[in-house]
Amino acid sequence: MARTKVRPPGHCTRCTRACWKDADDSARWNIEFSQGRPVGYLYPKCQTPEENAEAEVKAATLDYANTVPDVDGRQKVAPVGG
Numbered sequence: 580m581a582r583t584k585v586r587p588p589g590h591c592t593r594c595t596r597a598c599w600k601d602a603d604d605s606a607r608w609n610i611e612f613s614q615g616r617p618v619g620y621l622y623p624k625c626q627t628p629e630e631n632a633e634a635e636v637k638a639a640t641l642d643y644a645n646t647v648p649d650v651d652g653r654q655k656v657a658p659v660g661g
């Protein structure tokens with residue numbers, strides 16, 4: 580019988596620490612986007628203060644829970660309330 584492995588969503592792009600959505604600190608990970616697609620993850624301790632501040636601003640102004648697909652089917656993050 581085949582086993583199903585639950586793959587974590589990714590690893591930190593700097594220290595390769597595994598990232599999974601139920602981790603205690605998952606809300607503090609940064610997801611790096613390129614053209615609307617997630618391309619990497621940053622463990623909180625690997626973020627620079629500037630990166631952390633940028634993430635806080637984006638978390639307050641972008642609605643990550645409601646992404647919308649563009650014409651190419653890529654998920655785009657919409658502004659909060661937009």
Ligand SMILES: [Zn+2]
Pocket residue numbers: 591592593594595596621622624625
């Ligand atoms: Zn790291």
